[in-house]
Amino acid sequence: MSKQALAAIRTQVMWNRLIAVVEEQAQSLLRTAFGTITREAGDLSAGVYDTKGRMLAQAMTGTPGHVNTMATAVEHFFPHFPVSEMQPGDVYITNDPWLGTGHLFDYVMMTPVFLGRKPVAIFASTCHVIDVGGVGMSARAYSSFEEGTLIPHMKLRKAGEINEELMSVILANSRNPIEVRGDLLSLVSANDTGARRLIDMMTEFGLKDIDRLAEHILTQSEKATREAIKALPQGEWSYEMPLDGYEAPIVIKSKLTTKGGKITIDFTGSSPASVRGINSPRTYTHAYSVFGLKAVIAPHVPNNIGSLSCFDLVTEAGTCVDPTRPSPVTARHVIGQMLADATFGCLAQALPGKVQAESAGSIWILSLSSAHEQVSARVMEGARRFQVTNVGLGGIGGRPGKDGLSTTAFPSGIGAIPAEITEAQCPLYFKRKQYLPDSGGAGEYRGGLGQIIEIANRENAPFVISAATFDRIHNPAKGREGGSPGRRGNARLGSGPALKDKGNHVVPAGDSLIVELPGGGGFGRPQARSAEAIKSDLASGLISETAAEKDYGYAT
């Protein structure tokens, strides 16, 4: 009895330890990364795998798009580099959008760990680097070849020596070579940190391998997930979600099937791939659709290949959710981050009253730069050169029993970048950044509010905004259970004209850029909202008197 009891407790201790190890790995990366999107907003991920390439644990720090894509990224290295041929000190790298995490900006770094000469585990991490050449952070490209430089599965470090030849190719193709080198070295160092801690743990517990631990983790996680899926109603539900798209509107068709502990999400029939870079490679599609399902069905089961394996994905090659090479994919989150809502559309029919309304969805990346590449040198004379990134976040849908969160990323896990930080990096300044009243969809539980952001230049010079990621301008987040849609997004110049598409736009000298982030949809009938909640929204100025009367029939 006592021996088994101790063994069971030790297994649990080791599992917890493994999660702590990858959290260390992620923290190390967060602290050393360059580029505001990674270091301020947390666009990164870290995980540990067994020698079969199965993800055993991943850090809480990070964002689902990275986390779940990385779950399968490791096994793609194996055809090129079998584990049996790996050497201590090796590090492998790729930024292949189809085999990594969905666009060229994310480098996946994989490091095998050895106990003596024997490979015992693999660490992998990824982060968004500042620049990979090509057309930059925009959706303008017509093919992935225009989007930057693709590094296929290669060795970045051989037996402890950095492959400087490969490094020089990567750096020669970036506008920010110094920062990119810094980020790549940060990834290498983060994996090394994880590897060291794992070896410490194995020494402490006297382990020669982690195979039994891996089996335990995966079996337990899969079992718990299957039980959660079995508890769902069995059946089939479909949903259609329209999106703005780039050159033409997009429709996401989804079908959810539950049967005997298996759950399948099928995107067959969705729009063909866009000719511009908003397509979501299958791996990224998998990441966000499964994230949405898991967050509703089995939120507390740790993320690993055991729990993820319970979700099946069906896609058609050549669609916007499974583009084939060389479809452009840089702004893949425009479609990818809408997929949680696409799955919720089905899930809400299976679980009436239990699934939140639609959200603003894809984050609006405010990619801002000086206009040196767009405007004549004479106009730009004396103007500072800059390229900065900030983000615009809209509202989350109303939830069963609670209003939706305002101005918060969902399903992405990233956060805001302080205005003061961006202003310290460039001559732009924010004229305002605050809640947009009446933007949350009406409902018993109101959708989260979007926000209005206005940006101008302190210098008397034009600047450029990439509107690549601005969606839900025509198609709002829908309400649920009788709730109203959230307010649509909007992007325009301070002088009035709207930005006409997802391209790059020049904001003339003296003018400003105004973006209004979409609100979340409402949950439940607006008439059912408590007078107290309406009064409080009115007093806070979150809704206007007109809206109180029109949306809620509340007379003031």
Next chain:
Amino acid sequence: MAESTNKLAADIGGTFTDIVLETPARRYSCKVLTTTAAPELGVLEGIEIVLKDAKLAASAVDVFIHGTTLATNALIERKGAKTAFITTEGFRDVIETGYEKRFDHYDLMIDRPQPLVPRTRRYTLRERLSVEGEVLVPLDEASVPALAEKLNADQVGAVAIGFLHAYAHDAHEKRVRDMLRSKLGDHVTICLSSEVTPEIREYERFSTTCANAYVRPLMAGYLMRLRDELSRRGLKAPLFLMMSGGGLTTLETAARFPIRLVESGPAGGAILASTIARQCGLDEVLSFDMGGTTAKICLLSDGEPERARKFEIARAYRDMKGSGLPVRIPVIEMVEIGAGGGSIARVDKLGRITVGPDSAGSTPGPASYGRGGTEPAVTDANVVLGKIDPAFFAGGKIPLDETGARQALQKAIGDPLKLDGIWPAAGVTEIVEENMANAARVHAIERGKDIGATTMIAFGGAAPLHACHLAEKLGVAQIIVPSGAGVGSAIGFLQAPIAYEITRSAAIALAKFDAARANGLLKAMERDARAVVEPAVGREKLKVIRIADFRYVGQGHEIRVTLPDGALKASDGPKLRQAFEKLYKVLYGLTIPSMEIEAVTWSVTVSSTPPKVKRAGKPRGGKAPKARKQRQVYDPDLGKLVSMPVYWRFDMTPGAKINGPAIIAENETSTLVAANFRAHIDSLGYIVLDRVKGNR
């Protein structure tokens, strides 16, 4: 503060108020229940007890040092002043939108922390300064009188003012304060972000400013009441307050910046560890403070704790980063997790034992308290494992119900996991120890420290019970359990220097280092810090520590580098680069050669010189102690119950030695000497545990 004085300290905690009196002859201490409604009453009661024990008159006290969780509790329970916030037009919601981030990806029902100032009391003024201080929009002074009227009509008790870029350019904030001052009642507090925490990142600065304003009327009121009451009773000694950064400050400064008092108890503990490290000549120390609700882990090098400038208050989910409100204040860097004697144990859906972060507190308390608690807590597990003598808990004041503890553990842990006997309890202690080990390990990694090379200093009621196994997990070879461990924080207060830290954001690159600008900044900061400290210290020589936070340009995380004394020169640029890169390499294993380096934040600490400590010497001889009894106790090293001798701590004189496994009992706690350890009493009366075998 000379040695021949009578020094009094009071630490108000969530459950107990600890009082310590040190006279030239000896130390007196007591614990009384915290009187939440009027906390000064508990303090006064405790002071009376120790003065009586020492047969001293109140007037014989030479100095009184106080630390309190009052500000923390007011923030958690939202019992501060009705506060208004005035900010730049267009930025009304900064303190509510916060990081705009979900702190838990998978929990769709989380709530983000509610700001201390609701939208209805957040006002904006037309004004805007740029990052360089140029006026983009002039301050609209004409609308200030109308705003003042609104504030008066709303009867606010506190006003926080925070404008963009005020960390470097405070003109508009000051102007608005001056205009409001004459129009608001004297009882209305006004706090400026440029004074409370002049650092870049608007959310964190505004959040700190609002928190300071929110607790200031309450704290100022309490401190003045306490001073008056003490003085009425003849205790007219100077009163100093313990700050979260580990220094003491005057009542006046504490009343202006009460947000700096939030973590004063744990800071006192770190100061105690600092003293012990210097007494025992320890380079690298792991301070392990485990009480009823949380465990605090702090690392010290050469007797100095690590310091930081960010802290999260009032977390909705205790151990979840991001679920509370950030404040930027000088704090002692430590990790605090929900792992204490009262932490509740459960089994989750995956059949895993979880411990904490919630606590049974003192009511109902652990199941063994027999006050209606049904869920098992860590204390219950320690009772079942024989580590705590149920008849002698808290000096016998709280008799414990062993059967109740056993039943609660069996039901909540044993039945679902098919474990029986002592195994549910062994599982719970194993997990709580592993949780603490993990927190310590991550913390050490983040600081670039090798945790296995540290000596552990264990104090707080629960720490000595878990220290050996925690040390085993961390590869730590030596543990020190000081005397008075149960009131460790209050003892630490008595050893803290009078100090004040001032911090400012100013980006200065190291290439072409602008030494003149840095010197100007540092000089002004030192002047301001001296102005706070000098009146309290008198003519004593002051210590000045200057630190700059450096990073590679483009990164978001900085590394603290201590600056050389005296004026900086342009040629210091390369030296500072070297110093930064050395630390960077320790932390991350490599450097980035061609990358530019900049200082982002500067801080100056002015403090009194810490008192000289008595060095631990080699104890002479020492009698072999006699065990009071034998008890069956679980030894985690051996993984089974073994019969252990129980020694009474005060039977053991300096030089006394015993081998593990054994228990050393005293009033406030018990020390478990595991099988792999040997214990001796050093010349200062501390228990020193040395690992003799085992892992690593």
